[in-house]
Amino acid sequence: MKTYNVFLDYYDEIVRNINNPIEDEVDFLVNDCIKQYKPFTKTILETACWTGLIAKELIKSWYEVIGLDINKNMLKKAEKNIDIKNLVLADMTNFDLWKTFDVILCNYNSICHLTKWKQWQDFFKISNNHLEKDWLFIFDINTIFEFENITRDFAQFYNFNNDTVCLEMFKKDWIYEWLIKIFKKTEDWKYDLIQEIVKEISFPINKIKKELINQWFNVLKIIDYHYNEISTKSERVYFICNKK
Numbered sequence: 001m002k003t004y005n006v007f008l009d010y011y012d013e014i015v016r017n018i019n020n021p022i023e024d025e026v027d028f029l030v031n032d033c034i035k036q037y038k039p040f041t042k043t044i045l046e047t048a049c050w051t052g053l054i055a056k057e058l059i060k061s062w063y064e065v066i067g068l069d070i071n072k073n074m075l076k077k078a079e080k081n082i083d084i085k086n087l088v089l090a091d092m093t094n095f096d097l098w099k100t101f102d103v104i105l106c107n108y109n110s111i112c113h114l115t116k117w118k119q120w121q122d123f124f125k126i127s128n129n130h131l132e133k134d135w136l137f138i139f140d141i142n143t144i145f146e147f148e149n150i151t152r153d154f155a156q157f158y159n160f161n162n163d164t165v166c167l168e169m170f171k172k173d174w175i176y177e178w179l180i181k182i183f184k185k186t187e188d189w190k191y192d193l194i195q196e197i198v199k200e201i202s203f204p205i206n207k208i209k210k211e212l213i214n215q216w217f218n219v220l221k222i223i224d225y226h227y228n229e230i231s232t233k234s235e236r237v238y239f240i241c242n243k244k
């Protein structure tokens, strides 16, 4: 399902500039994940690459990056960061690029946008098909603990010149829904309200680990992004795996 049609214009600023600057994250990805486990990495497939902000930094570190995303408007924006010939419009649960990569990356809880367990299984399988033995599969999740926290939080507001963006999360069954409201000032000083819902889900760390092992991966390390050691209070967790 295509998501982020409206929020797309604000996401880089809100999520990747104000809330989670990407410098530390890229440093973590390059030095603590890729160089630590596969220092001779050359090629990276970044699934759910968004507007290519992470890819742009990885390219600066001399990696060859292919960016894949399901949203064509997103890929249009990514053209400023990734050469158009290296962008692929596809569903990360169902693609075939007819080659393998040194690393497959799915960053910033993008996997949580696959709201059915079967889609996670398909994504693991297809990623495994696009790797050679020993090469890396890296992704991160927001934990259930983190989504529960966000659900309890107050709404967040961000002002952009004429527009105000409001973000809130609600839980419906086991799906966490971002309700995104954008108030756009009109020429006659009123506001138009545009709304969008983005759905996410998470699963217990052990269930994910077990499935990765079933799907022919070694799980090399599971890291709490903020505190290193995994605990019941971990909010954001990276899985670093390689193909068996």
Ligand SMILES: C[S@@+](CC[C@H](N)C(=O)[O-])C[C@H]1O[C@@H](n2cnc3c(N)ncnc32)[C@H](O)[C@@H]1O
Pocket (backbone or CB within 6 Å): 001, 003, 004, 016, 047, 048, 049, 050, 051, 053, 054, 068, 069, 070, 071, 074, 090, 091, 092, 093, 106, 107, 108, 109, 110, 113, 114
């Ligand atoms: C949280 S954003 C990505 C953030 C980006 N990876 C980063 O590190 O800043 C989630 C992305 O997942 C993409 N997405 C959601 N479902 C997808 C699917 N089935 N296949 C490919 N991309 C998908 C969305 O279009 C969006 O670009």
